[in-house]
Amino acid sequence: MNYPLKSKPKNENRGKVIAIITITLILFLGLFLMPNYLRVVATGVSLPIWSVTDQVVNPFFKIKNFLSFKGTLIKENLKLQDETVTLKLRQMDYDVLSKENQEIKTVLGRKNSIHRVAGILSKPPRSPFDTFVIDAGSSEGVFIGNKVYISENIIIGTITNVTPHTSLVQLFSTGGLKQDAVVSRTGTMLTITGRGGANFEIEVPKDTDILWGDSFLYPGLNSSILGNVYYIDTNSQSSFKTIYIRIPGNVFDSKVVYIE
Amino acid sequence: MNSLSQRILLFFSVWILVIAMPWWISVFVLLGLTLYYPFYIEVIFFGFFYDALYATGNFRYFGLLSTFILLSIVSIVRSKIRT
Numbered sequence: 028m029n030y031p032l033k034s035k036p037k038n039e040n041r042g043k044v045i046a047i048i049t050i051t052l053i054l055f056l057g058l059f060l061m062p063n064y065l066r067v068v069a070t071g072v073s074l075p076i077w078s079v080t081d082q083v084v085n086p087f088f089k090i091k092n093f094l095s096f097k098g099t100l101i102k103e104n105l106k107l108q109d110e111t112v113t114l115k116l117r118q119m120d121y122d123v124l125s126k127e128n129q130e131i132k133t134v135l136g137r138k139n140s141i142h143r144v145a146g147i148l149s150k151p152p153r154s155p156f157d158t159f160v161i162d163a164g165s166s167e168g169v170f171i172g173n174k175v176y177i178s179e180n181i182i183i184g185t186i187t188n189v190t191p192h193t194s195l196v197q198l199f200s201t202g203g204l205k206q207d208a209v210v211s212r213t214g215t216m217l218t219i220t221g222r223g224g225a226n227f228e229i230e231v232p233k234d235t236d237i238l239w240g241d242s243f244l245y246p247g248l249n250s251s252i253l254g255n256v257y258y259i260d261t262n263s264q265s266s267f268k269t270i271y272i273r274i275p276g277n278v279f280d281s282k283v284v285y286i287e
Numbered sequence: 288m289n290s291l292s293q294r295i296l297l298f299f300s301v302w303i304l305v306i307a308m309p310w311w312i313s314v315f316v317l318l319g320l321t322l323y324y325p326f327y328i329e330v331i332f333f334g335f336f337y338d339a340l341y342a343t344g345n346f347r348y349f350g351l352l353s354t355f356i357l358l359s360i361v362s363i364v365r366s367k368i369r370t
Contacts, residue, residue: 040366043326047362050328051355054335058348065339073306073340080307152309154341155350187343197343204344 067190070160077148142176142285143167148193151279157201157223161284164192169286176285181275182251186286196284199253200225200274208243208253219243219272225279227254227272233261237270298329305333321361330354
């Protein structure tokens, strides 16, 4: 004999589901309607912690230098001295070429771009995205779309979000982001795709003239470097090859950036 | 110290960890806490915090959505495996 249930069993999880959905919707609306305000609050909360971490915790990672052998340090010191002499000579050549470049630009009527310096407050691996938080905002004359460099000629990204005292820089190497670039040696214009971590890739036909070490430049007269080729992946069964490009230098060790 | 005070202290500790540490350490910690506690709803706040601080372009709601999905899956699986 069947006994029908007079009352339905209580769903204990209904309250939890409603709470999860309600809180997620409220936070989603907050992000959608007030992204700048929330970024100002979040940055304000994070700034003291970043300062303390940079000044107190990071020096502990350098303790391993005290454990190096004296002989190793002497060898490294001599090697770095030789490199410094070579770099100083190259710097003199660079200064001469740079001055000539500026004079040519002046004759052509092009103005020199002024670069504002900004300190990096937070960068990967703290950030899960390829973004930097810098300490220059709208009150310092920074606008969305301003280009960002790590040196005079190496461009890394653009400003995508601005608050009164901070800005968010999105690197061109953000995963999935496409960017036009010019091969410096041949002048070919191609579209490279970000892979994250200051890396790009592009798939081209096998006979395309791109070699290891070629530089990719940001389109424009100023010829800023986007990256250099560090690996070419060819497959005998495919008619394409994959070019891997990386931003020169170590972007994630920089402490300052330059804003145009 | 009662359980509410412990939870509040844990919340602020994890918040500092999320701000100061690399993101992959935070992900491990948040995943562990979500699995350990029966209903760790604070993980949605931390996903939202990451988006407020760092997200831009196509990833604007990635942290919030992924923590929502994580918490939902963990809650559903917990309810099914309990007898």
